[in-house]
Amino acid sequence: MRKQKLFLVMMMLLTTTFSWAASGKNSIQIKGSDTMVNLGQSWAELYMEEHPTDFVAVTGGGSGTGLSSLISGTCDIAMSSREIKKKEIDLAKAKGINPNEIKVALDGLAVVVHPKNSVSQLTLDQLAGIFTGKITNWKEVGGSDKKIVVLSREVNSGTHVYFKEHVLRKGDANSKEEFVPSALMLSSSQAIADEVATNTSAIGYYGMGYISPKQKSIAIAHDPAQGFIEPSIDNVLSGKYPISRPLFLYTNGEPQGLVKKFVEYMLSSEGQKIVTETDFVPIKK
Amino acid sequence: MRKLKESIIEKLILLCGLASVFFVVLIFLFLLKEGLAVFKTISLKDFILGKSWYPISEPAQLGILPLIMGSFLVTIGAAIISIPIGVGCAIYIAEIAPLRLKEILKVGIELLAAIPSVVLGFIGMVTIVPLVKSIFHLPTGLTAISGSIMLAFMAMPTIVSIAEDALYSVPKIYKEGAFALGATHWQTIYRVVLPAASSGIVAAVMLGIGRVIGETMAVMMITGNAAVMPNSILAPVRTLTATIAAEMGEAVVGSEHYFALFGIGIVLFIISFCINVTADLFLHRNK
Numbered sequence: 001m002r003k004q005k006l007f008l009v010m011m012m013l014l015t016t017t018f019s020w021a022a023s024g025k026n027s028i029q030i031k032g033s034d035t036m037v038n039l040g041q042s043w044a045e046l047y048m049e050e051h052p053t054d055f056v057a058v059t060g061g062g063s064g065t066g067l068s069s070l071i072s073g074t075c076d077i078a079m080s081s082r083e084i085k086k087k088e089i090d091l092a093k094a095k096g097i098n099p100n101e102i103k104v105a106l107d108g109l110a111v112v113v114h115p116k117n118s119v120s121q122l123t124l125d126q127l128a129g130i131f132t133g134k135i136t137n138w139k140e141v142g143g144s145d146k147k148i149v150v151l152s153r154e155v156n157s158g159t160h161v162y163f164k165e166h167v168l169r170k171g172d173a174n175s176k177e178e179f180v181p182s183a184l185m186l187s188s189s190q191a192i193a194d195e196v197a198t199n200t201s202a203i204g205y206y207g208m209g210y211i212s213p214k215q216k217s218i219a220i221a222h223d224p225a226q227g228f229i230e231p232s233i234d235n236v237l238s239g240k241y242p243i244s245r246p247l248f249l250y251t252n253g254e255p256q257g258l259v260k261k262f263v264e265y266m267l268s269s270e271g272q273k274i275v276t277e278t279d280f281v282p283i284k285k
Numbered sequence: 286m287r288k289l290k291e292s293i294i295e296k297l298i299l300l301c302g303l304a305s306v307f308f309v310v311l312i313f314l315f316l317l318k319e320g321l322a323v324f325k326t327i328s329l330k331d332f333i334l335g336k337s338w339y340p341i342s343e344p345a346q347l348g349i350l351p352l353i354m355g356s357f358l359v360t361i362g363a364a365i366i367s368i369p370i371g372v373g374c375a376i377y378i379a380e381i382a383p384l385r386l387k388e389i390l391k392v393g394i395e396l397l398a399a400i401p402s403v404v405l406g407f408i409g410m411v412t413i414v415p416l417v418k419s420i421f422h423l424p425t426g427l428t429a430i431s432g433s434i435m436l437a438f439m440a441m442p443t444i445v446s447i448a449e450d451a452l453y454s455v456p457k458i459y460k461e462g463a464f465a466l467g468a469t470h471w472q473t474i475y476r477v478v479l480p481a482a483s484s485g486i487v488a489a490v491m492l493g494i495g496r497v498i499g500e501t502m503a504v505m506m507i508t509g510n511a512a513v514m515p516n517s518i519l520a521p522v523r524t525l526t527a528t529i530a531a532e533m534g535e536a537v538v539g540s541e542h543y544f545a546l547f548g549i550g551i552v553l554f555i556i557s558f559c560i561n562v563t564a565d566l567f568l569h570r571n572k
Contacts, residue, residue, distance in 0.1 A: 065534040072538070087537060149424045154510070154531045155341050178339050181351070184427055184521055185510035187531060198415065201424045 027055035028258050032066020032079035033158050034188060035107060035207040036247055039278045040079055046274065047265050054258055063158030070250055071097055076259050078250040081107065081158030081207075098253045104266050106281035108208040108236040108244040109163060112193075112215040114200040119143040121219040121228040124242055128168050130203060133180025138201065150183040151192050151204035159189070162245050163205055205243075208236070209279035236281045247280065316554060320547035323347065327541075332548060338512040338523070340532060340542040347545045349552065351514045355429070355522030356498060356556075358515050359508060362433025363440055363497045368490055370437070371444030375489070378445070379452035380474050391449075398442035406503030409435040414507055421519055427509030429522045435503050440493035447492060451485020452478060484567040491564035495557050501526040525553050 030040055037060035044056035066078035071092045084099055092099050111127060113119060119141055122130075129135035130148055139145045153160040169175035186192050189206040196202050197214035208231050211217050219228035222242045235241040255263045265271050272282035323332065327347050335348015378390050413434055418426030455478050463473040479486070501524075509521025510531065529546050536543040 061534050064537070068534075068537060087540065091537060091539070147424045156532060156534050161341070176342075178342060181337070181513035182511045182521065184425060185512075185523070185531070187505065187510075195425070195427070199418075199425060 026053055026258060027057065028077065028262060029069075029075040030056060030058045030077045030079060031061060031069050031075040033063040033081040033247070034060040035081045035159055035209070036079040036105075038209065039105065039247075039275065039280060042274050042278055043262075043266055043271060046270075047262060051261075054261075056262060062154075062156035063161075064156050067099075067250060070099065070252065071095055073097065073252075076251065077262070080248045080250060081245065082161050083248065084250060099250045100253055100255070102249045102251065102255075102263060102267075103246050103283055104249050105247045105272075105275045105283060106236055106244055107247050108231045108233075108241050108281065109159065109205050110208050110211050110217040110231040111203065111205045111220060111243070112196050112211070112217050113203050114196055114198075115214070115216045116200050117143060117216065119218070120216065121221065123221050123224050124167065124170065127220065128170065128177065131163070131168055131179055131183070132177050133182065146201045149199060149202040150180055151195055151202055152179050152183045152185055153189065153192065153206075154185050154187050159206065163243075166245070167243060207280075208233075211279070233276070233279075233281050244281070246283075313554070316547060316550050319544060320549075320551040323541060323544035323548040325544075327545075332545070333552075336514055338528070340536075340545060345541055345545075347541065347548075349525070349528075349545075349549060351512050352523055352525045352528050352549065353552070354515050355508070355512075356524040356526070358429045358518060358522055359432040359436060359504060359524055360494060360498050362430055362518055363436035364490070364494055366433060366437035367440040367444060367493060367497075371441045371489075371493065372448055372486060374441070374445045375448035375452055375486075376474060376479075379449045380478065381470075391446075394442050394445050397438065398446075402439060402500060403502040403506075405435055405438060406506035409503060409507045417519075423519055425509065425521065427507060427521050428519050429508055429515060430518045432504050432508040432522070432524075433518065435507055436497045436500055439500060439503070440497045443496050444489045444493040447489035448482070448486045451482040451489065454485070455481045484570045488564040488567040491560050491567065495560040495564065498560070499526060499553070499557055501530045505530055525549050529553075 030044070032040075037058060040058040044058045048054060048056060063078075063080040063082050066075065066080055067084060067088050069075040070078035071088065072095070078099075084101065089099060111122070117138070119138060122141060126135065126141050130141070131150055131152070133150070135141060136148055137145065138148055152163070155161075164177075164179065165171065168177040168179065184195075186195065186204075189210050192204040192206050193210050193212065193215060196204050203218075211231070217231050219230045220242055221228040229235050229241045231241055231243075236244040249263065249266070251259055251263070254260075275282040327335075332347060332349060333353070334350050335346065336350050337346040337348050338351055339346040374390070374394070378387055382390060409431060413431045414426035416426070417423065417428060417431045417434075421430075459477050459481055460473055463477045468476065504524050505527035508524065508527065510523045510527055511521040512523040512528075513521070515522045529549055532542070533546055536546055
């Protein structure tokens with residue numbers, strides 16, 4: 001008897017899964033950047049409240065993961081915190097997919113240390129020095145005599161790529177700078193937040209959305225003469241904060257049907273309000 | 286009629302047996318096909334002995350020596366911790382413990398084996414990592430030794446249960462002979478039972494090590510994953526398995542990074558194949 005019941009439940013589960021998969025028309029899959037996953041989920045939840053017949057599934061995994069599933073056709077929208085690479089465009093074209101870029105929000109990357117660390121401002125050059133391993137002790141940048149523990153995201157993270165290209169290499173495409181090999185590679189922004197919160201000699205970076213009182217964010221200057229800028233929404237919006245980046249969505253060709261409806265919702269004033277609520281910076285006021 | 290039924294069942298079972306072999310061969314061929322493609326862009330020597338792992342740079346640097354060293358360092362550390370404790374535990378269960386206690390200990394060991402590795406990794410992250418950091422006054426506790434301690438717990442159930450089996454299967458007359466000659470209990474264990482079960486114990490140790498070197502999740506969570514040539518067990522390391530797990534999601538299918546990850550897969554396959562064959566040789570010598 002019990003076995004029969006169990007079987008029945010299994011069958012029901014199976015049929016619901018299949019019917020979901022079959023009703024492809026009013027469901028979309030969104031995949032990609034871990035930085036954007038909270039944002040994407042808030043969008044999806046509120047959108048589904050307004051349109052109860054539509055179904056939007058959002059999963060993370062990293063910008064590269066999202067783009068490669070767009071290329072292999074397993075998601076409808078890829079979220080990415082970096083621009084698509086030329087290699088990926090070529091690969092997509094070869095598979096008949098035509099990546100279409102939509103800018104949906106801005107993000108400031110916060111550089112964080114433990115609240116007890118006496119260093120609270122750094123120049124971009126000092127940051128590059130720390131993350132490439134040329135500066136190894138906090139006393140070289142005005143802190144106490146302690147070894148610097150460099151934390152980074154894994155290579156599947158758009159944040160990792162952006163930080164390397166814009167801080168370590170300062171946007172120079174020919175630069176060969178790399179993260180110091182002894183940098184600890186952590187698999188999520190939350191892991192970096194946790195390690196910084198408990199380790200007084202650690203330094204790490206993540207999207208502004210993760211800033212909390214357990215970490216101290218560093219004010220950064222392009223040129224110390226022009227002053228050090230805190231990572232805040234106003235400073236990112238005005239373009240003063242030096243490490244900020246656009247966040248993208250990629251679709252296959254011009255968005256159509258439900259994808260189009262959802263993209264329009266994200267860009268609407270309501271959608272952009274959610275951007276502000278999740279600590280990112282809207283592209284439209 | 287009975288004969289027909291019998292032969293159909295026999296054929297079916299034969300098919301099942303062949304299928305598993307067939308799948309293993311398919312997996313191995315796939316691994317080779319994808320993994321060997323990396324040697325179009327990099328020589329075997331630069332791959333195995335290269336000291337820099339920067340897979341997504343242009344041009345990519347695909348040296349896996351730091352990863353191999355990382356895997357070995359964590360494994361050796363785990364072996365040093367788990368072998369004495371595991372073998373000691375097996376001796377106690379097989380030879381000394383009273384029956385009641387024996388049953389309780391065996392259940393305990395089985396429970397240890399049942400804990401999912403990601404859970405062990407998580408526990409390690411919040412307990413062992415801060416502990417290692419404060420004991421050794423390190424800048425960070427995400428080090429090889431944290432991984433070794435955690436993995437020792439994972440190797441222990443394998444080592445204990447197989448070694449205990451080997452000790453248990455030593456013929457009773459050996460022991461009775463030793464006792465009759467006036468040997469004490471410890472002398473019997475040390476001089477008679479242990480040597481008689483030695484090949485089984487070596488097999489147990491090898492299988493335990495095999496489990497450690499293939500472990501991924503817990504290691505990825507607590508060893509720091511820095512692809513640097515490790516100079517001490519108190520430094521962060523990146524293992525072969527963690528590299529594949531962390532990077533496979535990003536690798537563009539068909540890129541040299543993707544092929545290099547499959548190349549790492551081949552290296553891991555060869556290492557665990559060697560370990561399993563050694564274990565098997567010892568187990569069969571026993572019989």
